[in-house]
Amino acid sequence: MHIDPDASGGRPGGGGARSTHPRRADIQGLRGIAVTAVVLYHVRVPGLSGGYVGVDVFFVVSGFLVAGNLLREHARAGRISLPRFWARRVSRLAPPALLVIAATTLAVAVWAPPLLWVPTLRDAVSSTIGVANIAFARRGTDYLSTDSPSVLQHFWSLGVEEQFYVALPIVMVVTLAIAGRRRLTAVVGVATAASFVLCLWLVTVSQPWAFFTLPSRAWELGVGALLACLGTRAALPAGWVSRAGGWLGLGGILTAVALFDETTVFPGAATLVPVVGTALVLAAGSPRAIAPTPAAATGPSASTATALLARRPLTAVGDASYPLYLWHWPLLIVSAAALGRDLRPLELVGACLLTVALSVGTHLTLERRGIPRLARWRPRTSVLGGVVASAGVVALSATVLSAPVLSTDRPVGDPTVAEVLAGPVATPFVPRDMTPTLADVDGSLPALYDGDCHVDYDVDVSPGCTFGAPGGATTALVGDSHAVQWFSPLAARATRLGDELVTHTKRSCPVVDLDVEHPLGTGDFTDCREWGADVLSRLQADPVDTVVISHAVSGYRDLVAETGDFDADWEAALARFIDALPETSRVIVVGDTPRWPDPPAVCVSAHLDDVGACALPTSALVDPGAEDADRAGALAAGASWQATTDWMCTDLCSPVVWNHLAYRDTNHLTDEFAMRLAPRLDALLD
Template structure:
């Protein structure tokens, strides 16, 4: 855009301020330590927000100086410089992750890894994660590239922000001749305020999606941009800079220490680290060793800040891949070694990839379109490598699925839950079916029958016999009821039942109040249960209802009479079934971590958990069954002996994640569940 220059004093150059490099070091170390030791620094995720503020400050300052100097922004050159700075290292790590999919990661990860590597290649990973976050049945095991959500958001900022500033500059030239900088500041403030409001509202209603979407984060960039456009906000004097700077550091470190997974974020709580970062940025005083600028600008801090981008890129894939490397894992010593490896790779990437490509004259002295051709080439390389991994592994994926289906249809003798002291099959010794590499993919089908997190409309699905004389069976509950859907469908087909399902994620069939990830979910669960009660009252009565629920669902009941309140909640809900017999089941153990990770590198005998740590002391469904006259199935002694609970039983892999059963193992419970239901039929 051409025109007269802005009549304002442009911000001074800020790209290499030592204290900003020190802030980058703090940001990346918060994130790395949070991911390497999740329980030690529960709010370390706020490091990403520090990066956003810094980016807003630096990029806006750069663009404002160009506007003041030339009256325009050379968009092609700006975007080309950003691409040369960021893409080579990012694509390098994506190619590494694709090779890990091909050679190291479990086969079950193929679909999610391929999808997210492609999304990261084209910088839309934040939207990919936002869309999948509302799907309760989606695999929420982190992929090697999940951290690219923040890089995707930054790239979107780099595209949109210059256009926004250009538009504001045009307004200044056209309507504010005397104070042409006012529209730019006004637009940045307006966009930031609107984004903050959206962040607060959306975090309250849908926190999982709000964490990733673009418009809930733009205000963080805007906070840095305002500092760049209004340099008079920076403190002056001998002691004001340090007072404000150290207060900002305290806010950042306090958020990193005290925030946790339950903190509503980004929303209003993100104001603490964002404002703290802005306060530190305003402080560049470094005349004495105790000044904030000196503390943040030392050589070690500058070194970490200098490699922070590559360090961020490398740390997460290594964390995800480490458990799948034989003999490695994530013991305390190995975590320290992993950090050392991350630093080494980051330094090598900075020295031999980031810096050379950024300054390579082949690109810098030619028109931006040459850089864009290089961008297309790099993205093509990333797409081709993950495409090759897909071509090689997908036939294996399909073969594993077909083999597993055959085993389900013709299971070996004494397989899974059918094994016991009087039923042993020597051929299954050492067997793990499905394999640990495919266990995560062994989930139920019929996802159309499952109501998602914030939805409240009742979905009913019908299976089995359509005869009006067939026994009427219902399956009702949360995801721990849904894990039995294939078992109940098979029983309905075998025994001539008419089966109807009513299922909603994280929402058990009870009148006890349930909490959840957001007020919107809590409201949807309450509404769904009310709609379910109306549905049950409007249809012909069922003969038997089979129900299950996660034992440690977060209920909002008084601790003083918790067991009684939870028991009564289930009993009251069961009365909605209009006299149907109730068959329920004690919940399965909940492992601390997905046992498939352990089973990949260790024998099943080593992949157990202490019984006391994975079983709830009291399952409210068992209490409700005794009070409400229900038939209660308890397979605890099948899952566990007196001391430990198993991840493999009778050759069957029990879990598809840390607390949900594989479809294959759930099918082996069929005869016991079927007999219990049959015993209650009139």
């Protein structure tokens, strides 16, 4: 989320420049509600599961204010100065943002595990140059997930708005020059509608690209810009219509904050609730919409939502909303990273108090004193100063976050086949010859990910990729990404024996006939069931010698809603799938692997000489009910079932086994470790 401190009034202390436009105190109050909702959502306060919609409130407000300011400049001067506009954006938005980025990189270097240094440096660079949103979309980041969030993840919205601030003024200048203001309203309206349609489609195809990128988010800022273009025509009629509209809009925002959660399809049609709600509040607060009562001399009637939003406690929070938003997220994430666990209630309170202190300090010094002085600079000087300051922040980040030490100087050596078969041996330190290295853990993927063989969410037909040598015995690998874990050793075995390996795998999708919710919260995963049916028909039409099935069984516990008894549903569905396979096919079900609460590699990077500090009891990393259901379903259909936990864990599970980093994230093995376990698979298949 980005909180643009643009001119909601003429008081420089609020972060805006002097303006002839009357100050809208209700907008500052609206900002106060929005930033409070977001902060409390990130602090995990019960009852505010939809607090993330504060971003949508700010998008609408920012579009309204910026378009309104540009239109007033055009009416006053007969033109819009793009250099002056962009210089104002730089002078107002860059100083607090660069301060927080610099402070965050220093904090990460001092307190966070070294494995977070390189991704933080990467995100610091993308945030500084205004493309963090694109970087997060490319990585497939799930903003609503709590799984290893970036310490600068909240800068995605600055990217959206900064890109909007480049596009909108150009569109306005060109349209006003060619066709005038009336055509501008039509152009903004059409662009807003097109962006909304794109958003509805894209969220069903790629939620990260729909969530993070300007084309699918521009409609929210466009709604605000459209209100500004309509001017007094967008104001609600004075009297009861205005009062009702204001309360309805505010109620819509608060309803979304209370009722939306991580399962809401977002952004999508649901986003209309906070967006339309914000538009109604803005329209109700227009001077024309405020009835001429005796109180009008000092503000709107006390019975209106506008009056409530204009009260000092809310406007005070709104005045400092930009630094509040910038500071709160890094404080929460760096604190949790330093402690190696989620923050406890009192620690969350402490983080919030520190956020308030830093935000108030930033507001009183930088926003109220420093930024007004920068606003007097010539446009060229402002832009040049922003470029120099940005370069300085990037240089600082590169200096303090470069070359972290990620291993000891002691080697371990490769285990023999006999040692692998004898059982796992935890290494109490990070060996010099560990593979993959901590720096390379994210890229430790099987080759099946390189092409189109491991299909994505929206694919409902299996490509049936083949490896090895046609003509020999044929093995089919079937399942989700946890089946893909075993691709490399199975492919190597097929090549060695002159056999053939066929793969049927799909992202976050079990092959069994259960109705699965989409992992990204975009409704029923219909492509998954259709893909599973396609795989079964292929295995029936072209039988193979051996079918190897593996799933992240426990990961579907919250995504399957059949009878309400997941264990029984999984057992029955797996048995049905195996029973439907040709009798000539031998079926082996490979059990699931441990599931960690947090990526263990991060902890390992902070305990190079004491990896045991990162080990956890094996019983805490397995779902016994899901494991029993998987075993029972396989055995009921006459298949073999093999537990894998004891291949990598004893009573304790260690992230480092022999000279291997075992896990690349919370629930997938590294490719190198899976290859080391090849003798286990050979023994099972032989």
